[in-house]
Amino acid sequence: MQDLHIHVFPGRKDSPAEFVDKTRAAGVTGGAVLGMYPETFGKENEDQRWQARLDYVLDFCSQAPGFRPMFWIDPLAEDALEQVQTAVEKGIAGFKVICNYFYPKEGLKIYQAIAETGLPLMFHSGVLYNEQPSSGYNQPMSVEFLMEVKGLRFSLAHISWPWCAELVSLFGKLNYLDECAPEGRSQMYYDITPGTPPIFREEALRRIYMTGLRVKHRVLWGTDCLANDYNVEYARYWADLDRKIYDGISADPNRYRVAGQDEYDYSDIWERAIDRNFAAFFGEE
Numbered sequence: 001m002q003d004l005h006i007h008v009f010p011g012r013k014d015s016p017a018e019f020v021d022k023t024r025a026a027g028v029t030g031g032a033v034l035g036m037y038p039e040t041f042g043k044e045n046e047d048q049r050w051q052a053r054l055d056y057v058l059d060f061c062s063q064a065p066g067f068r069p070m071f072w073i074d075p076l077a078e079d080a081l082e083q084v085q086t087a088v089e090k091g092i093a094g095f096k097v098i099c100n101y102f103y104p105k106e107g108l109k110i111y112q113a114i115a116e117t118g119l120p121l122m123f124h125s126g127v128l129y130n131e132q133p134s135s136g137y138n139q140p141m142s143v144e145f146l147m148e149v150k151g152l153r154f155s156l157a158h159i160s161w162p163w164c165a166e167l168v169s170l171f172g173k174l175n176y177l178d179e180c181a182p183e184g185r186s187q188m189y190y191d192i193t194p195g196t197p198p199i200f201r202e203e204a205l206r207r208i209y210m211t212g213l214r215v216k217h218r219v220l221w222g223t224d225c226l227a228n229d230y231n232v233e234y235a236r237y238w239a240d241l242d243r244k245i246y247d248g249i250s251a252d253p254n255r256y257r258v259a260g261q262d263e264y265d266y267s268d269i270w271e272r273a274i275d276r277n278f279a280a281f282f283g284e285e
């Protein structure tokens with residue numbers, strides 16, 4: 001299985017070899033590593049210049065087969081465009097943004113530049129546990145404007161908890177437009193990395209699949225673990241829990257199907273979320 005959502009945080013760091021051993025022990029054989037955050041997210045006692053953060057994640061992933069390097073960009077940085085260009089030249093696999101002090105729309109120019117590179121863009125979504133009031137920047141509907149960023153593939157993380165229903169409705173709109181007029185639209189993906197506490201999770205996952213949208217090719221699984229010290233037990237917990245929830249959805253896919261609409265085949269949703277959907281998101285097919 002693949003893990004879309006693995007962070008690099010400050011402090012002690014495992015070597016790539018140690019990281020690979022731990023992910024293998026959790027049954028994870030690939031995914032994406034999101035490089036260290038910029039100073040505007042949190043000032044740390046290490047080199048946070050963008051060049052250093054970019055080189056670290058590129059070097060780390062070059063020694064961790066199956067894991068793609070992602071660059072965490074502040075789209076409001078003065079030289080953000082140069083950061084995008086350099087990251088692409090050096091072989092980055094995609095970009096990560098957390099709107100911790102700005103509304104998503106303020107970064108539009110950079111998202112357009114990223115769309116032109118053909119690489120994906122991952123957003124945080126939902127309540128943000130940082131040290132400033134910031135969750136209002138991360139409500140699903142605040143990225144509705146992305147529907148007009150032609151060619152952009154983007155993901156929203158954490159099932160946007162607690163705004164899961166808002167997220168599903170946004171997906172409905174964007175997915176509908178993408179299917180009706182695909183040449184002019186962006187493509188939205190769910191990054192179902194936890195954020196949803198277990199008591200909310202089954203309902204959130206069921207809503208994603210059972211609202212009646214064409215969704216199974218647009219879901220990506222992740223953990224929010226750290227590359228610093230990948231938490232095997234934690235990753236296994238979520239994989240086991242999610243697998244059971246998926247089995248339940250697969251066993252009864254048409255419970256909420258509206259009469260007159262096509263029947264759903266959800267026999268492959270787990271396999272897609274943990275592996276098959278990754279290639280399309282990263283533009284590898």
Ligand SMILES: [Zn+2]
Nearest residue numbers: 005007157224
């Ligand atoms: Zn995260």
